[in-house]
Amino acid sequence: MPNHQTARPDQPVHEMRAFNRFYTNLVGALDYGRHLHTPYTLTESRVLYELAHSPRTDAADLRSELSLDAGYLSRMLGKFEKDGLVSRAPSQQDARRQHITLTAHGRETADLLDERTRESVGSLLSTIPAADRPRLAEAMRTVQEVLSAGRPPRGEDVLLREPGPGDLGWIVQRNAALYTAEYGWNTDYEGLVARIVADFAEDHDPHLERVWIAELDGRPVGCVMCVRDEAPGTARLRLLLVEPDARGLGIGDRLVGACIDFARGVGYREMVLWTNDVLKSARSIYQRHGFVLVSEKPHRSFGADLIGQDWRLPLQGGPR
Incomplete structure (x- = not known):
């Protein structure tokens, strides 16, 4: 007699997609700019975040780290430069590479986005009972560990x-x-x-x-x-x-x-x-x-x- 409780081979795919839909809606990722009252999209905000926090700020590193199309990243950096958020110059180590630096205005903007994101996440967490927060944190760490396949930290x-x-x-x-x-x-x-x-x-x-x-x-x-x-x-x-x-x-x-x-x-x-x-x-x-x-x-x-x-x-x- 067949076991009707056996999961279908594609069940993990359906579950991951369902989770993605749930989470992006929960954190407002599909309308990120309006969600955080900012003129920048989720991808643009992520690039500003990397420029503010990552030790590697060459355009090639950003493109590789975030898996972005070269043309898309170039247009984005051009927009940032026009807005006075970044300055671009040849890298001192390799003139073929472009070094990206946040201006004072750019750092203020990145800090503001970071502050609003923390406030948004804090507001979300405030609705969760304190007793459940360690379990949630452990579940998120498990997701990271499983999907990173044991990759050592960088x-x-x-x-x-x-x-x-x-x-x-x-x-x-x-x-x-x-x-x-x-x-x-x-x-x-x-x-x-x-x-x-x-x-x-x-x-x-x-x-x-x-x-x-x-x-x-x-x-x-x-x-x-x-x-x-x-x-x-x-x-x-x-x-x-x-x-x-x-x-x-x-x-x-x-x-x-x-x-x-x-x-x-x-x-x-x-x-x-x-x-x-x-x-x-x-x-x-x-x-x-x-x-x-x-x-x-x-x-x-x-x-x-x-x-x-x-x-x-x-x-x-x-x-x-």
Whole structure:
């Protein structure tokens, strides 16, 4: 007797198409511009997002990463250039390639689109009972893992974003846990990090100070802070961290680069940082970005004998 419950061979195709129809309608993908009150389509917004967050911004990389037709992308970039969102120039590495850079107006537009998208998703999630949200998140991670067929993570999979609820606490917890595991530091270091984070949370100028969280596959894997120093016109880089299982993807470089670009963009004259000589990987990143060692001094902190180092990076222009 035949089993009528046996799925048809094409059943997964029907189920995936049904899910796609359901999800695109749910998030307003078919009328994205009106959904988020923006003149840009979903594809245009995605390109702006990549330009704002991806370390690879050559036109050829964008075309490959997003599987876009070359002519379509070229027309889109032309529209962005006309709107004052991007500038185009030959790549310094290969004159045959075109490097795309967001203008200040373009970055503001990308940030606005990102903010509206987060608000839209937050509004959607607010309708879901709190007890169901972990199950939903796990289901989405499962979809990603299955469809990526075990592909290892790439640098371009990493998102740099502003901190959300719980992220500042994550910075304290992960700094304490990692530095204890890797260097044997005691809870004095956790106390220092907690004070730095608390000071930022309680009183910071969002125009002059910022935190970045590096996110991979929906989880935080790195962070850095840019805060005002006591010296006028000086920014201080603090709390650079990358999770061990996410190292090798260029995350530290991107976090430091984002910090420097922000500091330069808002008019700081220089950026400084304090670190310890045992943090060799971080020091290599700082050197690659042009920081110069200006002084060092032995000290006893966090239960260890260390050599503290002060580094400095001049920034173009003066304060605004």
